[in-house]
Amino acid sequence: MADVKAKKDRKKPVIRVSYNEMEAFMMLPMLEEDDEPYTLEEIYAAIDRAGVKSGLKTDLLEQIVKDQSCGYEHLIAEGEEAVDGIDGYFEYNFNTDLNRRPTIRPDGSVDYWSIHLVEIVEEGQVVAMYHEPIQGSNGMSVKGKLRKAKRGRPLPPLKGKGFNRSEDNLVYTSQMDGKIDMKNGRINIVPVYEVYGNADLSTGNIDFNGDVIVHGNVTTGVSIKAQGSVTVDGVVEASSIEANTDIVLRGGVLGKKRGKVMAKGCIYAKFFEYVNVEACGFIExxxxxxxxVYCEDEIKLNGKKGSIIGGRIEAIKGITANCLGNDSYKKTAVQVGMGIELLKRVNNAENELQEVQSIVDKLTEGIKQFDELGKEKNIDVKKDERRVALVRAKIAKTADLNVSKEKVEYVHKLLEKAKGADIKITKKVYPGSTVSIDSLVIVVKDEQNGVNFVINEENNLVMYPL
Structure with missing residues (x-):
């Protein structure tokens, strides 16, 4: 009777489950001298009461019973972690992140060769490879709860133009030698006009619906027009360069007072001498x-010289340079903010919009009068030649009206850019320099070192030391 009572009162196996239910531990309390050994059935009963159902180490349990290993915890069950799948992805064999700004060398000079606007590929080149998704595997906690794995999701085939796609949609190859770029997940490969030498009278003028690259110089008298970008590795002489996007002139410009450089994007050049420059973006x-120079954004002269000597430089958003003028007191003018030219553009755009709107209103009224006359006389006037002419004229002028509205919207954006414009000259401002912000002007009479020209709260143009 005493033996039965001892077995009944003996401590039971202690089961502990980790907080994330991925591990279960068991400890057998120490046996007293007259206690009977633990049995496998007793242990499994304790495990069942604790709700442990999965990942049991049965061999270990048998060994614990055999050794009657008491007094410390054993890891008796491990759950299986879910393994998330891997989404499908594209591996690109071209530079998808082009460097569009020059690098400043340790000595302060500017490396214009570091600018990379155009990535070139060859016909038949593999430009992208698709790696299909890898599906994951579900897991299970020690209590038998399912741990769901994240599924690997596929990607749709690449869209764009200028490339071929394999039947299994895994390999993409270029159809041509040309420029490749990627925007909004689309790959576009388009022809590039490359001159492997100088652009001169032998090559003739260039007018190309894409990007133009000249690996030599652009000699006097040559004209280059590109719907894309223009990159010149050598020197640009007294020639005309126009681009619908950016321009990079690694060797600089010797314009001889006849050169012209115009970009609807940004312009980067080693130097500019005796040339007219216009940019809708910034200039470096x-x-x-x-x-x-006329710039609808900001001008930065960030090289060793960083100088503006002579001429007139206008930038709506601001100008940063090292030196303004020179020790010969050469007349040099800089303008930022709402200059006369910008105000003229605003007035012209608004006047044009009013004129076109007035014409559209008159045409609309004329059509309305025809329709009212038709109602009065109970006749169909829609095919009347005079009404048809008015409708056609209204359609044409409505198109002009939309263009005028876009112009007004654009110049008002420029006015927003002009707010708070300033001029920073980090080293010297020489006498003979004229500085203008909006309609306010300062003529510098004494040499200044490191100044910031701004309009203060009293609406005065002042110089603050940097």
Missing amino acids: ADSFLDCN
Whole structure:
């Protein structure tokens, strides 16, 4: 009777489940001298009461019973972690992140060769490979609860133009030698006009619906027009360069007072001398010498020289340079903010919009009068030649009206850019320099070191030391 009572009162196996239910531990309390050994059935009963159902180490349990291993915990069950799947992805064999700004070398000079606007591929080149998704595997906790794995999701085939796709949609190859770029998940490969030498009278003028690359110089008298970008590795002489996007002139410009450089994007050049420059984006260069420059964004002269000498430089958003003018007191003018030219553009755009709107209103009224006359006389006037002419004229002028509205919207954006414009000259401002912000002007009479020209709260144009 005493033996039965001892077995009944003996401590039971202790089962502990981890907080994430991925591990289960068991400890057998120490046996007293007259206690009977633990049995496998007793252990499994304790495990069942704890709700442990999966990942049991049965061999270990048998060994524990055999050894009567008491007094410390054993890891008796391990859950299986879910293994998430891997989404499908594309591996690109071209540079998808082009460097569009020059690198400043440790000595302060600017490396214009670091600018990379155009990535070239060859016909038949593999430009992208698709790796299909890998499906994951579900897991299970020690209590038998399912751990769901994240599924690997496929990607749709690449869209764009200028490439071939294999039947299994895994391999993409270029159809041509040309420029490749990627925007909004689309790959576009288009022809590039490359000149492997100088652009001169032998090559003739270039007018190309894409990007133009000249690996030599652009000699005097040559005209280059590109619907894309223009990159010139050598020097640009007294020629005309126009681009619908960006322009990179690694060797600089010697314009001889006849050159012209115009971009609807940004312009980067080693230097500009005796040339007219216009950009809708920002301009970065090392120096300007006797240039006329108009920039609808910001001008940064960030090289060793960083100088503006002579000419007139206008940038709506601001100008940063090292030096303004020179020790010969050469007349140099800089303008930022709402200059006269910008105000003229705003007025012209708004006047044009009013004129076109007035014409559209008159045409609309004329058509309305025809329709009212038709109702009065109970006749169909829609095919009347005079009404048809009015409708056609209204359609044409409505198109003009939309263009005028876009112009007004654009110049008002420029006005927003002009707010808070300033001029930073980090080293010297020489006498003979004229500085203008909006309609306010300062003529510098004494040499200044490191100044910031701004309009203060009293609406005065002032110089603050940097």
